Amino acid sequence: MAPIVIDPMIGARTVASADRSQLNGVSGEPVADVGLAPRLLAQSAVAELRADADGVPPDPAIFPRAAALFATENLAGASPNDYALNVIRSSGLTMSAVRRSVEEIVAQLTELPETTAAELPRTEFGNGFRTRWVPRGRLFAAVLASNHPAPNASWVQALFHGYSVLVRPGSRDPFTPLRLIAALTAAGLPAGKIAFLPSSHAVGEFLLGQADRGIVYGGESAVTRWRARESVAVRGPGRAKALLDADIDDTVLDHLAYSASFDGGARCNNLSAVLTSRPVAQVADGLALRLRKLPVLPATDPAADLLFLERGRAQRLERLIDSMRAELTDHSGGDSMVELDDGSVVPQPIVLSAPTASHPLVGTELPFPFVVVAPWTAADGIAPLRDSLVLNLITDRAELVSRALREPSVRKVVRGTVLPWATVPGIPHDDNFTQFLLEPKGCIGDSAE
Amino acid sequence: MTSHFDSHVRESMTWHFDTNTGSPFWLAKRAELGFDPIRDVRSAADLVLFPDVSAELRSVTVRDLVPKGLSDRVFQVYESGGTTGEPKRIVDCGYRVRMLAWARQRLLELGVPPGGDWLHLGPTGPHVAGSDVARHSAMGGGFFHSVDFDPRWVKHLMAHGLGEIAEKYLEHLLDQAEPILRTQEIAVLNTTPPVLEAICARPELYELVQSKVEAILWAGTSISLETLRQLREVFFPDKVIAGVYGNSLMGIAPQRRPVDDDIHPCVFTPFPETTRIELVGADGQPVDYGERGRVRLHLVTEEMFLPNVLERDTAVRVKPVPGEDVDGLADVQTYRALDEVEIIEGVY
Numbered sequence: 001m002a003p004i005v006i007d008p009m010i011g012a013r014t015v016a017s018a019d020r021s022q023l024n025g026v027s028g029e030p031v032a033d034v035g036l037a038p039r040l041l042a043q044s045a046v047a048e049l050r051a052d053a054d055g056v057p058p059d060p061a062i063f064p065r066a067a068a069l070f071a072t073e074n075l076a077g078a079s080p081n082d083y084a085l086n087v088i089r090s091s092g093l094t095m096s097a098v099r100r101s102v103e104e105i106v107a108q109l110t111e112l113p114e115t116t117a118a119e120l121p122r123t124e125f126g127n128g129f130r131t132r133w134v135p136r137g138r139l140f141a142a143v144l145a146s147n148h149p150a151p152n153a154s155w156v157q158a159l160f161h162g163y164s165v166l167v168r169p170g171s172r173d174p175f176t177p178l179r180l181i182a183a184l185t186a187a188g189l190p191a192g193k194i195a196f197l198p199s200s201h202a203v204g205e206f207l208l209g210q211a212d213r214g215i216v217y218g219g220e221s222a223v224t225r226w227r228a229r230e231s232v233a234v235r236g237p238g239r240a241k242a243l244l245d246a247d248i249d250d251t252v253l254d255h256l257a258y259s260a261s262f263d264g265g266a267r268c269n270n271l272s273a274v275l276t277s278r279p280v281a282q283v284a285d286g287l288a289l290r291l292r293k294l295p296v297l298p299a300t301d302p303a304a305d306l307l308f309l310e311r312g313r314a315q316r317l318e319r320l321i322d323s324m325r326a327e328l329t330d331h332s333g334g335d336s337m338v339e340l341d342d343g344s345v346v347p348q349p350i351v352l353s354a355p356t357a358s359h360p361l362v363g364t365e366l367p368f369p370f371v372v373v374a375p376w377t378a379a380d381g382i383a384p385l386r387d388s389l390v391l392n393l394i395t396d397r398a399e400l401v402s403r404a405l406r407e408p409s410v411r412k413v414v415r416g417t418v419l420p421w422a423t424v425p426g427i428p429h430d431d432n433f434t435q436f437l438l439e440p441k442g443c444i445g446d447s448a449e
Numbered sequence: 450m451t452s453h454f455d456s457h458v459r460e461s462m463t464w465h466f467d468t469n470t471g472s473p474f475w476l477a478k479r480a481e482l483g484f485d486p487i488r489d490v491r492s493a494a495d496l497v498l499f500p501d502v503s504a505e506l507r508s509v510t511v512r513d514l515v516p517k518g519l520s521d522r523v524f525q526v527y528e529s530g531g532t533t534g535e536p537k538r539i540v541d542c543g544y545r546v547r548m549l550a551w552a553r554q555r556l557l558e559l560g561v562p563p564g565g566d567w568l569h570l571g572p573t574g575p576h577v578a579g580s581d582v583a584r585h586s587a588m589g590g591g592f593f594h595s596v597d598f599d600p601r602w603v604k605h606l607m608a609h610g611l612g613e614i615a616e617k618y619l620e621h622l623l624d625q626a627e628p629i630l631r632t633q634e635i636a637v638l639n640t641t642p643p644v645l646e647a648i649c650a651r652p653e654l655y656e657l658v659q660s661k662v663e664a665i666l667w668a669g670t671s672i673s674l675e676t677l678r679q680l681r682e683v684f685f686p687d688k689v690i691a692g693v694y695g696n697s698l699m700g701i702a703p704q705r706r707p708v709d710d711d712i713h714p715c716v717f718t719p720f721p722e723t724t725r726i727e728l729v730g731a732d733g734q735p736v737d738y739g740e741r742g743r744v745r746l747h748l749v750t751e752e753m754f755l756p757n758v759l760e761r762d763t764a765v766r767v768k769p770v771p772g773e774d775v776d777g778l779a780d781v782q783t784y785r786a787l788d789e790v791e792i793i794e795g796v797y
Contacts, residue, residue, distance in 0.1 A: 018674035039646045040679035205612065225613055 004086070006174050007035035008199075009181070010045045011192040017041065021198070023172065025089035026308040027342040032090070034174060037197040039206050045166060045195035046139065046210045052192045053138035053164035059188065060113060063160055066180070066187035067109035071102055075182035078175075086175045088299045091146050092308035092344070095300045097263040101149040105180070108153035111425045112160045118426025119434035128446050133438040135162045137212020137231075140437070143204035144177065145217040146170030147266045147367055151235065152177055154215050154433070159184070159193060161437050166195045166211060168204040208232055213437060217268075233436055238268035238389035239363040240420050243376060244276040244283060245395035252394060253283075255417040256371075257290035259392065261349060262419070264307030265369040269390045269420040272365045275357055275376035284331040284353040284373040291349030291369050296338050306346050307368045314345035317366065321350060324361055328352040328372065357384035382407055389430060390420035452774060454725065455492040458749055462486045465754045470518030474509055475754060478502070493725055496747045497733075499756040503698065506537035514540045519752060528575035529697040530600055536575070539698055544750040545577070548700045548720045549584050552693075555703045555718075556585075560689040561664040565636025566592040568662075570626055570644050571669055573597050577697045578669065582639045594633060596625040598644075600669070619647050623654060630657040638662045641669035642676060649684050664689035668701070671762070671781045677714055692717065694781055698755060699724055699746050705777060708770050713779035716767050721775045723750045728766040728778065729759075738768050738776075743784055760784075 003022070008015045017035030025031040037045070072080060084098045093101075108115075123131045140163035142155035147170070155165050155177075169177045174196075181194055197203065201222060208214040208226065215233040216226050223236040242256055259271035276283045297304035309317070314337050321336050331351045338346045349369035354362050357374045362384065364372060376384060382400070385391055386409045393401055393415050404410050411430045414420055423429070465471045466479055466486045479486065484498055506514075511526050519542060528536035557563055567586035573579030573595060586593040606615040622644065629635065638658060640648075645667060648654045658665070665680075665688050672692065681690050694717040695701035702719040719726050727735050728742030736742035744760035763784045767777035 018678050019676075036673075036675070038673045038676040038679065040649060040676055040684060043646075043650055044679070044683065209616075221610065224610060 003030040004032040005035075006032050006178065006198065008037040008041060008045075009194075009196040010048050011195065012185075015041060021171075023090055023174070024310065026092040026310045026344040027089075027340075028310065028344075029089075031086060032174065034198050037199045037203060039203050042166075042197050042199060042203050042206055043210075045197055046207070049164040049166065049192065049195055050139055055135045055138050055162045057160060057162040058190065058193070060160065062184065062187045062189050063112055063156070064110045066156075066183040066189070067106040069186050070109075070180055070183040071106050073183070073186070075179055075186065078179065083175055083179050085300075087149060087173060088308075090172045090175070091148075091266075092310070093148070093264060093266060093299070094304040094306070094308075096302055096305065097266070098149065100263065104150045105153050105176075108150075109156055112157060114425035115157075116161075116434050119428075119432050120438070123440075128444055130443050131440040132443050133434075133440055135213075135437060136439045137163070139164055139166065139211040139213075141166040141168070141204075141207040141211035141214035143168045143201075143208060143214065143216040143218070143222075144170045144173070146172035147217075147268070148263065149173060149176040150267075151217055152180055154233075156180060156184070157433065158213065158437055159189070161434070163213065163437070164193050166197060166207045168197050168199050168207055170217075171198070174198050233431075233433065235268065235430065237365040238270070239273070239365050239387050240269050240271050240390040240392070241273040241275060241363060241385055241388045242271055242392035243385060243395055243400075244274055244278060245376070245393075245397065246278075248278050248282060248286060251417060253286040253290060255419075256392075257287055259420055260287070260371050261291055261294060261305060261369040262421075264305060265349075266307055266367050267421065268365075270369070271371060271392070271420065273363045274371055274373045275362075275380075275384050276373060277376055277378070280353050280373050280375050281329075281331070284329075284351050284371075287371055287373065288331040288333065288349070288351040291351060291371075292332060292334065294349065294369075296340075296346050306349075308340075308344045308346055309368070311339070311343060311345050314347060317347060317368075320366075321370075324352060324364070328354050328359075328361060331373075363387060382410075386410065390414060392418070392420060452493070454721065454749075454774075457722070458493050458496065459491060461749045461751075461754060462490045464518065464751065465516065468517075470516055472516045472754075473513040474505075477513075493747065496725075496749075496756040501757050501759055503537060503755060503758045506539065506698075507535045509538075511538050511540050514538075514753070516752060524752070525580075526575070527577040527580075527697045530572075530576065530604075537698065539577075539753055539755075541577075542752050544723065544752055545581065545700060546584065548723065549581060550588065551720055551722070552701055552703045553585060553588050555705060556664075556666070556691060558706045559691045559704060561666070561691060562589070562636050562689075564589040564591055565663065566594060566634055567637045567639060568626065568629055568633075568635045569593065569595040570622060570638070570640040571595075571598050572600050576600070581701065585639075586637070591636065592633075594629050594635065596622055596629070598622055598641075619644065623647060623651060627654055627657070630654065630661060635661050637664045637666065639666040639668065642667050642672040643670060645680065646676075655684075659685070662688065664691065666691050666693055668693040668695065671783060672715075674714065674780065681714075694778065696760075698758060699726070699748055699760075702726070702778065705770065713765065713767060713777075716777035716779045717764075717781070718769075718773070718775050718777050721773065724748055726776065726778060728764055728776070736766055738766050741765050741780075744778070744781075 019036040021034045023032040087098050140158035159165050167177045217235040223234045226232040226234050347368040352372050354374040357380050362372050362374045382403050388410050390412045391410045465475050522542040524540045524542045569582040583593040603615050692704045692715045702717040704715050705718045725747045727745045729745050730736050744762045746758040748755040761784050764778035764781040767779050
């Protein structure tokens with residue numbers, strides 16, 4: 001199959017870039033020939049979008065319409081199945097993970113009005129006193145990663161609230177934002193609200209610096225410099241943890257194994273560490289037993305759930321895992337990588353145990369089912385549970401739940417056998433994103449606006 | 450076939466390896482070479498017999514680099530950028546002036562104005578770039594304006610994840626360039642692609658460059674094809690834009706004039722009198738025309754002899770234009786070994 005040709009877009013204008021990058025799939029074959037936007041092209045995009053950005057939200061009916069088109073229609077020559085296969089080949093996710101992520105994006109787009117209502121306090125105070133929630137700026141930049149399609153909903157949310165949006169796709173997944181842009185355009189979004197800029201991370205940083213608000217997804221080194229920047233929402237390593245402070249049974253071990261392996265372990269809220277007051281080896285062995293039962297199947301098999309990696313990336317991960325094995329106890333057994341005939345590699349789930357809760361490798365996050373188990377006692381308290389995008393507390397200690405909620409570096413708490421990504425509109429993923437985008441302004445007097 | 454350069458190589462062997470004229474550095478090496486340079490090196494192709502000694506330029510006393518035959522001359526010392534470790538040092542007493550006179554003609558062919566004042570936004574000493582550009586300016590009778598730019602500080606900041614400070618430093622540089630551009634008659638701007646990008650991001654500076662400058666020379670870092678197109682077609686369509694490849698060791702290789710069957714928008718050629726650049730594959734053999742290879746440099750001058758230096762750049766090999774015998778280089782990029790890609794923690 002000839003590689004798909006992809007180029008930067010500024011509004012309705014496609015710019016055939018002279019800078020080409022070949023996007024290879026996990027089995028090494030070329031999937032797309034991608035035109036990259038160097039900084040000067042990105043700068044033109046910033047200027048063009050800003051010139052027309054008025055902060056007025058588009059017709060809200062566009063978004064559920066776009067969601068339906070995204071899920072079901074042929075867009076830019078690609079059927080829903082073509083799209084899924086492209087993501088599978090380039091990102092290594094399975095068909096079931098891509099299908100679920102499409103459902104997730106559809107839900108997030110259709111629930112935008114509910115999410116907005118749930119995340120904003122009341123605006124009418126009587127006697128002509130009211131507030132209006134308006135965008136904090138005009139331009140929004142999204143620097144995406146390629147681990148999972150779902151985070152693309154974040155920039156659509158900015159669009160919904162009136163921003164013009166600069167999208168820098170993850171280098172392995174230009175397909176999801178392209179398809180979303182096509183769906184939004186077909187649903188009636190006015191031209192000139194979006195620029196699509198495949199580019200280096202440096203150009204992504206330039207966009208974040210130029211935009212009024214932005215979001216950046218990536219590893220620690222990619223996001224560090226933005227942590228102190230109020231205008232940028234940072235989505236770094238999730239380091240999701242669980243505290244297992246209850247008797248070990250099949251239900252709880254099945255739950256933890258599923259938390260680690262769902263969507264191939266590629267999500268930022270997949271479980272990365274288990275702290276436990278119970279015997280560490282027993283917990284680690286129980287998890288490893290369950291995770292190692294996950295079969296290696298073709299990505300398109302509905303039962304497949306393990307991630308596929310390109311060989312070079314798998315080799316680098318294997319070296320990293322080997323260096324960790326030298327310090328920790330391995331409970332996984334067997335090879336860590338299974339090579340497939342097509343050249344791709346399936347990383348086998350890994351469960352390691354650490355001697356202490358404070359061991360620096362506790363919380364290490366890798367892009368496949370990977371868990372470090374460590375001992376925890378009440379005397380350890382909240383300290384080893386810090387720095388968690390999601391903290392799963394399986395404990396009867398109500399006081400610990402309260403302390404976890406008050407801990408700034410714990411961003412969400414789930415209790416018992418509830419999955420880390422469980423949500424309804426109004427539950428923050430990491431802080432109130434609607435209020436990150438919008439600010440309240442007083443509007444006092446008799447007139448309606 | 451023997452060329453003018455081949456006889457230049459033979460003469461240079463006699464010069465650099467004769468105990469009366471050679472440098473202490475090369476005379477001390479002669480016994481370890483395993484061949485006799487004066488007898489065995491008959492042409493440019495034989496230069497690959499030599500080991501790549503460029504790493505030793507980090508530590509050798511520069512006085513030992515001076516050929517005895519030139520001991521009465523005044524020498525300058527210049528340092529390389531230090532991208533790959535400590536800087537390397539070279540000595541010069543006149544070669545660069547000859548090379549620059551040649552390079553000036555090449556630039557004039559591209560439309561760079563023969564006179565007028567220059568602004569250099571780039572490294573000055575210990576790097577050679579500043580004095581090279583100053584000479585270019587002087588050859589046309591122009592004034593040389595400059596704002597000093599320390600590339601090692603920027604590299605240090607980038608290596609330590611302090612990109613934000615590097616950006617502030619760049620802004621500081623542009624703050625200094627602004628009054629020069631505003632008050633002086635600048636005909637030629639010489640700078641690096643990242644500085645040009647930053648100029649384009651500051652409307653008042655961009656307007657000043659648009660209204661005053663006739664030619665923009667870029668050097669110092671590689672440039673992407675699309676960036677070059679954006680500069681030529683979108684940002685500065687009315688200016689002469691010319692690239693200059695080079696470094697402290699080899700000197701400069703300005704962009705040559707375009708010819709009809711060029712498929713590359715910018716092709717560099719080195720000073721044919723003293724310099725050969727080969728583009729080689731992993732096996733050390735030159736790649737075919739149109740193929741990308743790693744830059745291997747031979748510099749053969751009276752004051753410096755630097756054979757067989759493997760550089761950190763790659764480029765596409767381009768056939769010589771009619772009337773010339775030196776290959777061109779196009780689309781220069783930094784060479785990266787595969788094992789330099791390191792894994793970073795996280796799901797991304």
